[in-house]
Amino acid sequence: MLENKENTRTSLAELGEFGLINHLTKDIKLVHKSSVKGVGDDAAVINHKNMQTLVTTDLLIEGVHFDLSFMPLKHLGYKAVMVNLSDVYAMNGTATQITVSIAASNRFPLEAIEELYAGIHLACKNYEVDLVGGDTTSSTKGLLISITAIGEANSDDIVYRDGAKQNDLLVVTGDLGASYLGLQVLEREKQVFEVNPQAKPDLDQYAYLIERQLKPEARRDIVKLLKDLKVKPTAMIDISDGLASEVIHICQQSKVGCHLYEDKIPLDPQVIATCEEFKIDSTMVALSGGEDYELLFTVAQSDFDKIKGNPNFTVIGHMTDVSLGMQLITRADQQIPLTAQGWDAFLKK
Amino acid sequence: MLENKENTRTSLAELGEFGLINHLTKDIKLVHKSSVKGVGDDAAVINHKNMQTLVTTDLLIEGVHFDLSFMPLKHLGYKAVMVNLSDVYAMNGTATQITVSIAASNRFPLEAIEELYAGIHLACKNYEVDLVGGDTTSSTKGLLISITAIGEANSDDIVYRDGAKQNDLLVVTGDLGASYLGLQVLEREKQVFEVNPQAKPDLDQYAYLIERQLKPEARRDIVKLLKDLKVKPTAMIDISDGLASEVIHICQQSKVGCHLYEDKIPLDPQVIATCEEFKIDSTMVALSGGEDYELLFTVAQSDFDKIKGNPNFTVIGHMTDVSLGMQLITRADQQIPLTAQGWDAFLKK
Numbered sequence: 001m002l003e004n005k006e007n008t009r010t011s012l013a014e015l016g017e018f019g020l021i022n023h024l025t026k027d028i029k030l031v032h033k034s035s036v037k038g039v040g041d042d043a044a045v046i047n048h049k050n051m052q053t054l055v056t057t058d059l060l061i062e063g064v065h066f067d068l069s070f071m072p073l074k075h076l077g078y079k080a081v082m083v084n085l086s087d088v089y090a091m092n093g094t095a096t097q098i099t100v101s102i103a104a105s106n107r108f109p110l111e112a113i114e115e116l117y118a119g120i121h122l123a124c125k126n127y128e129v130d131l132v133g134g135d136t137t138s139s140t141k142g143l144l145i146s147i148t149a150i151g152e153a154n155s156d157d158i159v160y161r162d163g164a165k166q167n168d169l170l171v172v173t174g175d176l177g178a179s180y181l182g183l184q185v186l187e188r189e190k191q192v193f194e195v196n197p198q199a200k201p202d203l204d205q206y207a208y209l210i211e212r213q214l215k216p217e218a219r220r221d222i223v224k225l226l227k228d229l230k231v232k233p234t235a236m237i238d239i240s241d242g243l244a245s246e247v248i249h250i251c252q253q254s255k256v257g258c259h260l261y262e263d264k265i266p267l268d269p270q271v272i273a274t275c276e277e278f279k280i281d282s283t284m285v286a287l288s289g290g291e292d293y294e295l296l297f298t299v300a301q302s303d304f305d306k307i308k309g310n311p312n313f314t315v316i317g318h319m320t321d322v323s324l325g326m327q328l329i330t331r332a333d334q335q336i337p338l339t340a341q342g343w344d345a346f347l348k349k
Numbered sequence: 350m351l352e353n354k355e356n357t358r359t360s361l362a363e364l365g366e367f368g369l370i371n372h373l374t375k376d377i378k379l380v381h382k383s384s385v386k387g388v389g390d391d392a393a394v395i396n397h398k399n400m401q402t403l404v405t406t407d408l409l410i411e412g413v414h415f416d417l418s419f420m421p422l423k424h425l426g427y428k429a430v431m432v433n434l435s436d437v438y439a440m441n442g443t444a445t446q447i448t449v450s451i452a453a454s455n456r457f458p459l460e461a462i463e464e465l466y467a468g469i470h471l472a473c474k475n476y477e478v479d480l481v482g483g484d485t486t487s488s489t490k491g492l493l494i495s496i497t498a499i500g501e502a503n504s505d506d507i508v509y510r511d512g513a514k515q516n517d518l519l520v521v522t523g524d525l526g527a528s529y530l531g532l533q534v535l536e537r538e539k540q541v542f543e544v545n546p547q548a549k550p551d552l553d554q555y556a557y558l559i560e561r562q563l564k565p566e567a568r569r570d571i572v573k574l575l576k577d578l579k580v581k582p583t584a585m586i587d588i589s590d591g592l593a594s595e596v597i598h599i600c601q602q603s604k605v606g607c608h609l610y611e612d613k614i615p616l617d618p619q620v621i622a623t624c625e626e627f628k629i630d631s632t633m634v635a636l637s638g639g640e641d642y643e644l645l646f647t648v649a650q651s652d653f654d655k656i657k658g659n660p661n662f663t664v665i666g667h668m669t670d671v672s673l674g675m676q677l678i679t680r681a682d683q684q685i686p687l688t689a690q691g692w693d694a695f696l697k698k
Contacts, residue, residue, distance in 0.1 A: 036504070037509065041440065041586075042435075042437070042439035042585075042586060043442070043498070044403065045401050045403055045502075046401065046402040046403075046404060047402070047504070048397050048401075048402055049399060050398060052396045053394070053395040053396070053499070054392040054393065055448060055482060055497070056391060056393070056482060057483060057497055058450070059452055059484045061452050061486060061488050061489065064452070064487055064488060064489060086391075087392050091394070099404060101406050101408040101495055103408055103410050103413070103493070137408055137413060137414070138410075139410050139413060139493075140413060140490065140491065141489065141491070142489065142490070146406070146408055146450055146484075148404070148448060148497040150402070150404060155394075155396070160386065161391070238391060
């Protein structure tokens with residue numbers, strides 16, 4: 001994290017909107033041939049000959065989606081980009097451009113916005129995405145970030161949510177639940193700190209969880225890997241709201257049912273250990289935690305040989321006839337109907 | 350304005366995010382062939398073969414950009430779309446799709462969000478634009494709307510801000526200053542109402558001003574008109590921050606100066622009368638008021654015959670060598686250097 005040791009404060013009102021935009025965008029170099037015109041006109045111009053354009057957008061609000069008491073601004077900027085790119089990869093596409101709109105109250109000096117943009121620029125660099133436009137304004141309260149990502153794909157390559165067929169395998173990348181637990185650890189430390197500011201927490205044992213929460217990486221590598229393996233999923237979605245919610249999206253849009261096997265859900269050892277410590281069920285965390293930004297997809301059984309044994313993939317179930325419903329098969333071999341929690345559950349807390 | 354006479358309140362928490370999205374998007378019909386996939390997957394899919402894609406985004410925040418005490422939600426939704434389409438037209442392009450992200454605090458029931466979307470849908474219908482995606486979330490305070498508009502244009506047709514040449518004519522569409530004055534009238538009435546809620550204001554004499562503030566129309570017609578007249582501007586921008594600020598953008602990016610004639614600035618009679626009543630200078634209102642959403646463009650002198658006498662256009666000046674600077678030529682034939690106010694000026698109020 002870039003720390004601002006001198007605590008310089010430059011007020012945003014001093015700079016004005018155009019000053020701020022110039023300041024934040026002066027070092028942008030466009031890398032995509034398709035980025036004809038970036039920041040600095042009424043609209044960006046993107047050339048997508050013979051490709052289909054993908055567009056996705058996400059809005060992040062302070063106090064709803066992030067807590068700046070433990071989320072460094074640079075990480076926040078990085079994560080805000082990841083959340084959007086993840087949606088493009090979930091279409092089996094290549095992310096090419098983003099626009100970024102920011103509103104900040106006068107509690108944020110220029111240096112804070114610079115940190116946020118440092119994270120945004122780093123994400124653009126790491127993922128080879130061009131920042132081509134946006135809007136910067138003041139807010140009456142807090143910070144909010146709205147990002148729109150543009151991507152491209154050949155129409156034959158695009159994977160929708162509605163293509164899963166009966167008997168297809170249900171596959172997930174990486175492991176699940178860590179990001180949610182990372183948030184629980186950070187919130188606990190915040191409470192400890194509020195009671196005793198001298199406490200020196202040792203967070204080493206939660207390092208993976210915290211990294212997954214603060215600096216998630218979108219699975220661009222999987223889109224390339226699937227291409228290399230010559231596997232085109234029949235349906236795909238990214239895991240932002242929790243595994244259960246995403247499985248339900250695929251089933252409902254594809255008009256199929258599924259069997260999801262509890263004992264197959266990939267969990268990191270830190271997730272298992274921390275669930276024991278927090279006395280929460282690790283399956284529930286994987287199903288409803290969210291913010292994993294892994295990809296969930298279905299493939300025809302005939303593709304099984306191409307993906308088996310690959311450490312990036314875990315087969316966690318298969319699709320069934322819609323009449324059989326969406327079922328979690330527990331370790332005790334019981335069937336429990338899957339229910340979406342995620343966002344709704346958190347809202348009702 | 351659609352009024353909600355029964356005062357039904359459906360809490361957003363009850364519906365949940367997916368319920369709300371389904372509810373707000375269930376009636377969307379895509380009209381553009383290029384809209385391959387709209388709401389309902391990770392990203393929208395847009396097909397732009399042999400066309401260039403235009404992207405622009407704007408963020409509107411309650412208490413900064415709008416005041417719900419006099420801005421009906423349906424108008425707000427309509428205006429939020431106009432602000433974005435205006436940027437696409439300012440590139441001489443056709444707006445084809447929008448994404449809409451909304452954050453609302455729990456003070457807004459479903460019915461309020463429906464009104465907002467009624468305005469958004471009406472704007473999409475009137476301007477033949479497809480709503481293809483978005484994000485809906487809760488906010489800790491107030492309402493905010495982030496819209497991204499996508500458009501298309503043949504690369505030969507796109508007009509940037511940086512193409513103005515010395516001796517080009519400076520042209521503006523419509524008339525200026527009305528929207529800013531409409532806001533002043535509405536704010537005055539709000540104060541009167543706070544003192545005396547029984548007051549029955551007669552706003553007929555300000556009808557045009559209020560309409561320009563509450564229900565502006567983006568100048569899609571001008572893009573078509575220019576095509577019909579076979580005029581391609583050398584530079585173009587929309588007037589959101591005020592005439593002065595936009596002239597300065599064109600001059601700086603095109604590396605030219607300009608002479609802008611005060612007596613040529615088009616003003617509606619209501620603007621002139623209301624400026625007298627409010628004892629403010631009408632030129633200052635036109636230069637710095639903003640939110641006109643008219644188009645400002647430059648054309649080669651050889652195109653003058655094609656545009657002269659057209660009631661949509663007013664020639665307000667011409668471009669000069671950069672060394673002569675950006676000058677307002679007053680009615681008294683004095684030269685005053687143009688300065689940008691608009692956003693910065695309002696911020697410092």
